[in-house]
Amino acid sequence: MKGVIFTVLMLQCAAVSAQTVYKWVDEDGEVHYSQTLPPERVAAAHERLESDGRVAERVDRALTDEELEALRIQFERERNIAERERIKAQQDRLFMAAYPTEEDVRELARTQAEVLEAERRSINALIEQTSERFIDWVDEAADLERRGEPISAYLTESIANSRLRLTELRDRERDVTQRLENLRLQLAENLERHRQLSAEAASG
Numbered sequence: 477m478k479g480v481i482f483t484v485l486m487l488q489c490a491a492v493s494a495q496t497v498y499k500w501v502d503e504d505g506e507v508h509y510s511q512t513l514p515p516e517r518v519a520a521a522h523e524r525l526e527s528d529g530r531v532a533e534r535v536d537r538a539l540t541d542e543e544l545e546a547l548r549i550q551f552e553r554e555r556n557i558a559e560r561e562r563i564k565a566q567q568d569r570l571f572m573a574a575y576p577t578e579e580d581v582r583e584l585a586r587t588q589a590e591v592l593e594a595e596r597r598s599i600n601a602l603i604e605q606t607s608e609r610f611i612d613w614v615d616e617a618a619d620l621e622r623r624g625e626p627i628s629a630y631l632t633e634s635i636a637n638s639r640l641r642l643t644e645l646r647d648r649e650r651d652v653t654q655r656l657e658n659l660r661l662q663l664a665e666n667l668e669r670h671r672q673l674s675a676e677a678a679s680g
Contacts, residue, residue: 496532497525571666572673581670585663589656596652603645610638 498513499522513522524533539547575581613635617627 497527499523499525568669568673571669572677575666575670578667578670581666582663585659585666588659592652592656592659596649596656599645599649599652603642603649606638606641606645610635610642613638 497509497511499507499509501507501521509525522535523531524535526532575584613631617631617635620627620631
């Protein structure tokens, strides 16, 4: 009988010693220990201890809505950065595949520049032709005015259309000139990019 009582007592002691102990620190900095966790502490930071005092689990406090939103924004930003890096890496591979050498990069720029220069020459030729007609019509109108003769509606309209056409052509010429300048800058960027990627490939 004594053996049975002793066994029961040992089992009870083992059960007590195996119970979970929770540890937490309140808002005043006071440390608390208990075998049950108060409901208001479930979402707060706390630790679950083993019977020997070792930390079995450490639970951080639940994040606020503002903190969750900040994490979501950070995650979205990091995901966007990663996506941009992936796209850039893909573009770099395609760039090096299309232009294995610096001369290939320069040749592309030369070809594009030749197309733009041809366009600019064509525009300048049209500017010259339109300017000549415009001057002729203006001279004709001035001559009619000096003689006191009426200027026809056709002549007036031709002068106005020529003036508008010259404005359009000069705008196009400035646009082509700007594109040529952009092409020059792009060539410098592409050459620098090619050198950097070549160096990375060599060192990798």
